[in-house]
Amino acid sequence: MSEYLLEMKNICKSFPGVKALQGVDFQLKAGEVHALLGENGAGKSTLIKVLGGIYHPEEGQIFINGRETAITSVNRARDNGISIIHQELVLVPHMTVAENIFLGREPVGKFGINYVRMGREAQKMLDTFDLGISAESLIADLSIAQQQLVEIVKAISFNCRILVMDEPTSSISDKEVEHLFEIMRDLVSKGVGIIYISHKMSELNIVCDRVSVLRDGMYVGTCVVSETPRDILINMMVGRELNRYYTRDHVKSSEVVLKCKNLDDAKKRLKRVDHVSFEVRKGEIVGFAGLVGAGRSETMHCLFGLTRGSTGEVYIEGKRVQINSAVDAMRHGISLVPEDRKLEGLYHLQSVRFNSTIEVLHEFISHLRVNEEREAEITQQFIDKMHTKTPSQYQTVTNLSGGNQQKVMIGRWLATSPKLLILDEPTRGVDVGAKAEIYEIMNELTKQGVSIIMISSELPEIINMADRVYVMCEGKVTGCIDYEDLSQEAIMKLATLETVGGQNNG
Ligand SMILES: Nc1ncnc2c1ncn2[C@@H]1O[C@H](COP(=O)(O)OP(=O)(O)OP(=O)(O)O)[C@@H](O)[C@H]1O
Ligand SMILES: [Mg+2]
Structure with missing residues (x-):
């Protein structure tokens, strides 16, 4: 029997113009919460999608309990006990909470799908989480936080051995985060291995045992959380020291x-x-x-x-x-940068440039011609200012990492002065x-x-x-x-x- 529940070796994955993963190694033990850290665009979600059978790596091997396993599809991943909460919510908006939780594995009775049982079981799961969410609600009627909670309940409802959480706490409040941590501790005590991705450094010490760091698609190292000061981790992530975190000169204005x-x-x-x-x-x-x-x-x-x-x-x-x-x-x-970049914010199938300048386009259109130089200049200004990681201004926004999408959106609204x-x-x-x-x-x-x-x-x-x-x-x-x-x-x-x-x- 292998020491590791999961071992990923030499994983390589490229996209046009981007080497997202370059020979990454990762090892997960049963019964541990293993944090995966790295800057926006470092390759965390890509690694997870390789594990989940969504992306196929050009090179590399995956071992589960010491046995090499080909994860060729999402179903193969699930069959191998892998359950993933993805960074971007993937619930179906016009279906109920219960239908979403049981999507693809609805309980069937004599007369087709047994909706009563489905609703009852879904409600039970929601209640153990104490969420105050009805299983009959439509996803579209829930807040983003509630949707994120439903994703969590759904992922846990599979009997998984490997649970991956890609920024599960990005939009839920402290109370719910604590609850989530309790559930994670419980799962870990039953031998589940959890991979935990978060940009909230303060969460590391609360729930994580070990941490691995990625930078620019490369594996940097693995440490025991309780033995590693935070500056060292930040240094591993960004490759430099961060001397100032909050910058604020307070004002008293009348x-x-x-x-x-x-x-x-x-x-x-x-x-x-x-x-x-x-x-x-x-x-x-x-x-x-x-x-x-x-x-x-x-x-x-x-x-x-x-x-x-x-x-x-x-x-x-x-x-x-x-x-x-x-x-x-x-x-x-007045400008507003909305909370949910997926629903309200970005034109996902358009380029970084389009998204950066759409609100100010009228300023440099004259005689029906867009001043492209000016457009490029503004876009570049915000790419530089925000350190947005993109291969070019023409990259489709949906291909950027989550954090970089957020940067594009903030840049767009700053452009409106x-x-x-x-x-x-x-x-x-x-x-x-x-x-x-x-x-x-x-x-x-x-x-x-x-x-x-x-x-x-x-x-x-x-x-x-x-x-x-x-x-x-x-x-x-x-x-x-x-x-x-x-x-x-x-x-x-x-x-x-x-x-x-x-x-x-x-
Ligand atoms: N489908 C895709 N097509 C093209 N490029 C992609 C695609 N998916 C990811 N990338 C690129 O691969 C790199 C790694 O992205 P990834 O989403 O794995 O980062 P991440 O570490 O999860 O970042 P974040 O913290 O912002 O979520 C980025 O440069 C990203 O732009
Ligand atoms: Mg990500």
Whole structure:
């Protein structure tokens, strides 16, 4: 019997213009959580997709329990006990939660699919997770966080020996993360081996035993987490030391740029935004904190004119304005980088260049001709500024790694030179080096007088970057904290104000 549950040897995989994996080795023991670290584009997801039978490597071997195994398809992977939570959600939106969990292996009775049993079993799984999600809900009606939770439940519901989680916690809140960690510990105690990919370095010490690092498609090394200081890991990942992580020169500004009074999504049944008022001053970073589902993104959608029938008053530089669409919002100098790049953000089948300049294209079209030089220049400017990893401006966005897609999207909205920039989870899925860069860019923008609203579920990020933080809970603002008084406890207290003893509707 081999010492390893899984061994990947000398894996090589190329795409046109990109050597994604160059002779990568990886070993997983039964009963361990093994973190896979690396910058955006390092090759983590590609390695996982090779293991999952989605990509076929040009070279390399895979051994399971010491026996060489050809994983030629997704089904072969599953037959070998491999279950994967992919980085990009792959649920079917117009089907129910239960149907998604049982997709392809629906319980069948005399009269076809036994929906009652399917619903009941799915509900049971959801309940062990204590999610407050109904098995009968349509995926499309769930928030991104809830969808991510359904993915997790689905992956675990297979009796797997090897579980891979590619950034499972990127959009769920601390409470759910803790729950996930408990489940991981339980699985590991039963001998499952878990491969865990995350850009949240703080999670490493909590759940991971060992860590392997990839850089530019190459294997760098493997360490025991508890014996390895964080700087060493960062150094392995980025190949240099990162001297400053958060960059923020706090401001105390009095000039109010935006004032919102009683924003309300006016939906009777499932209210997400309930008379929300706040203001943003010039050059400020205003944080919005709260648990998943607290209504932060929805509030910004109301402000940005995306929620039909929403009510409330918006004042920009003291003047009352009417914002009924994203175009109106942009005309008033507001830009929004949405949370979900897949659904709301990127044109996935278009190039990096197209995606970078689509919002500002009108500026350099004259006489029906696009000034291509200018377009190329702007695109390159943001590729350089964000250190976006792409073989060229013409690369299709869907072929970029997750973190690099996020960089393209932020770059696009920076190109519009907004007065007020709304960032919804801007560093989701972004590596440590790029995070530091995004923070630096945010700080720089505020120095130029731009105001920023940042929604974030990562408390350290909110605490270190924001000048003031509004905390929301169940659609209402429960408080506002100045940066001097910011702490995780202060935020969590306001974020959970009403849920104590209250109803739980996810
Ligand atoms: N289908 C594809 N076609 C072309 N290039 C690809 C494809 N998939 C991945 N790549 C490229 O391979 C490299 C590795 O990408 P991968 O998605 O594995 O990175 P990652 O480590 O998962 O990054 P992230 O942390 O951003 O998710 C990147 O340069 C990416 O652009
Ligand atoms: Mg990835």
